[in-house]
Amino acid sequence: MIIDIVNIRRNSFFNRIANFLGGPKYDGKYLKTLVKELLHNLTMSHTLTNVVIPSFDLKHLQPVIFTTKDGKEKVSRNALLSDVCLGTSAAPTYLPPHYFETKDKLGKTRTFDLVDGGVAANNPTLIAITHISKEILLGKFELADIEPMDSKRMLVLSLGTGLAQHEEKYNAKDAARWGLLGWVYNKGASPLIDIFIDASSDIVDIHVSAFFQSLHNQQNYLRIQEDSLSGDASSLDISTTNNMQTLVQVGDSLLKKPVSRINLETGRPEPIQGEGTNEEALARFAKLISDERKFRQTS
Secondary structure, three states: OHHHHHHHHHHHHHHHHHHHHHOOOOOOHHHHHHHHHHHOOOEHHHOOOOOEEEEEEOOOOEEEEEEHHHHHHOHHHOOEHHHHHHHHOOOOOOOOOEEEEEEOOOOOEEEEEEEEOHHHHOOOHHHHHHHHHHHHHOOOOOOOOOOOOOHHHOOEEEEOOOOEOOOOOOOHHHHOOOOHHHHHOEOOEOHHHHHHHHHHHHHHHHHHHHHHHHOOOHHHEEEEOOOOEOHHHHOOOOOOHHHHHHHHHHHHHHHHOEOEEEOOOOOOEEEOOOOOEHHHHHHHHHHHHHHHHHHHHHO
16 A cells, blocks of 8 residues: 555656646546537527636737627627637646637638636636626616716625635745746645736735725625635645535535625735625625516516
8 A cells, every 4th residue: 555655646746747848737638528518509699698708818918808798799709608618717737728710700710729717817807897897888788877887886796716725835935946947836836826826816806895995885796715725625626526525515614604805904805794694695695686687677
């Protein structure tokens, strides 16, 4: 048994080195087959509700945003849902970039070389708000009496997918000795990726929270995030039954925690007294949305 464990660890180490030097961890073939079987020829225009899906184009080094609205109005953006899903989930080092083409009414081809939207918008909250504001400015929004960035008329629910517990994970003294390899791979982690991903996510939370708080509508923005995952639960790709059950337990526990909000001085989330639990806040959001829908249907 000891020999087996050593061999597993040795193989894991050499696999990591191989991945670092020559290709992603997974070839993506099974995922591609599964997604295409599930979605067939459905396109962005077929979504049952309006969606906004970020990705990032390697060729042009810029974000690409796919939306239901664009799918209905711009043929070049009415991509297959399967292609958009594969593009927005192509996490660097884990899955290969996804390439596909679309054609407009004149037959002109547009190409996409996409990787995970998380490299540009790990927290897509601001993209969603910006999209709605753009639709209002262009006069395409169904409500005529709403202004862009009208926080009184917006309910924003931001659900995080969890963060590894990173308190004092790195420090300047150690980082001062890192070279290129140290920044990319360090004790099983990637400091450079951790920094980019956490920073882009947190800065959006701070920005949106500051926006709603400054207009005294902070209860209209609810961010639910678990930032103390550890072990397998903090991994991006461990999908064992035990780990899935652990993540369900994490989610159930998160519902019972008090609503948290960013402290604009420290940049850290803090529990808010008097606003109940995340579960209660979600129920309040659901009622407000239900009441608004009933109002629209009767007016």
